[in-house]
Amino acid sequence: MGKIPLVIQDGHRGPSCENASIFTGRLTGIIKVHADMRHASWSYVPNEEKQELVDRVRADFVLDWTRDNHREMVERHLGDKYNAYHYALHKVYLKYASHEEALRGGTDMVEKAVWEKLCERWASLTFKRETAPNMVEFYKETHWxxxxxxFINAASEHNYNLMVERLGEKESEEDVEEAADTIFKEVLGQKSGYAVGMGHMVIPDPSPSTKKSRAFIRLSEENDRNKSDAEMYKSKLxxxxGDIEALKKNFSEHEKFLLNYRMTEIEGGTESHRETHQDA
Structure with missing residues (x-):
């Protein structure tokens, strides 16, 4: 059997033909069988290992390697499948009641040595700190x-994997939640009132861990100052x-006094004129 043909439109990074499902299925198989899953994510896979996986894809499908979008399509899909399989392995780990049980129980999805290496990483404080509740994890929860x-679609899966990769590239001493928020906005973009890809949803209350982040504390302090200023201006207003109302009241009383005074004068003048006319 020869190579499988693919139709890839100019500028697209995915096949648009009846063999598209065969392409994605084959890449999943290549990752499961041939990829070294001990790396934290696709961005940590050495280039020589990535090239070996790419060569396997090229051996199965008709691709024009002189075209940028063909190369990018293969590398992007391999990265997505690698990270998705990593996520599936972590889900298996989380089903165990403890780290020790996970080590004993294992899984047939990877070799024992690979599983033990992954379990060691998942049990580390570094990993737990990186996966603390943040906007990247919130995106996954709402698109899974x-x-x-x-994931609900390929675009959501790619966006999440891209955010995870960028988060993994951050320096270890950086505030993870603050970095996650920044990466979230970089990948998805943001419009007034909502983040692209999240819909017009109600903004959730921040998690306890988010409330401890430097960004949240800074914004909270700024908000408190703004509230204090607003209360001061409201008090002045x-x-x-109140002063305006008092002036209006005084002005109204003064107007009444003048009106009464004028009416008295008019009535007095009329009476005097009547008496003079009678005398004449």
């Missing part, structure tokens, strides 16, 4: 189908409005 056991 529990029923299907996968209330006093000003």
């Amino acid at each position: 189908s529990t029923r299907k056991g996968k 209330d006093k000003m409005m």
Whole structure:
């Protein structure tokens, strides 16, 4: 059997033909069988290992390697499949009641030595710190189908994997939650009132861990200052409005006094004129 043909439109990074499902299925198989899953994510896989996986894909499909979008398509899909398989392995680990049980129980998805290496990483404080609740994990939760056991679509999967890779490239001493928020905005972009890809949803209350981040504390302090300023200006405005009301009241009373005075004068003048006319 020869290579499988693919139709890839100019500028696209995915096949648009009847063999598209064969392409994605084959890449999943290549990752499961040939990829070294001990790396934290696709971005940590050495170039020589990536090239070996790419060569396997090129051996199975008709591709024009002179085209940028063909090369990018293969590398992007391999990265997505690698990170997705990594995520599936971690889900297996989380099903165990303890780290020790996970080591004993293992899985047939990878070799024992690979599983032990992964378990060691997942149990580390560094990994737990990196995966603390943040906007990247929130994106995954809102774009993951529990029923299907996968992301709701390929775009969501790619966006999440891209955010995870960029987060993994950050320096270890950086504030993870703050870095995750920045990466979230870089990957998805942001419009007024909502983040692209998250819909017009109600903004959730920040998690306890988020509340401890430097960014949250800074914004909270700024918000408190703004509230204090607003209360001060409101107090000044209330006093000003009270003064205006007092002036209006005084002015109204003064107008009444003048009106009564004028009416008295007019009535006095009329009476005097009547008396003079009668005398004449």
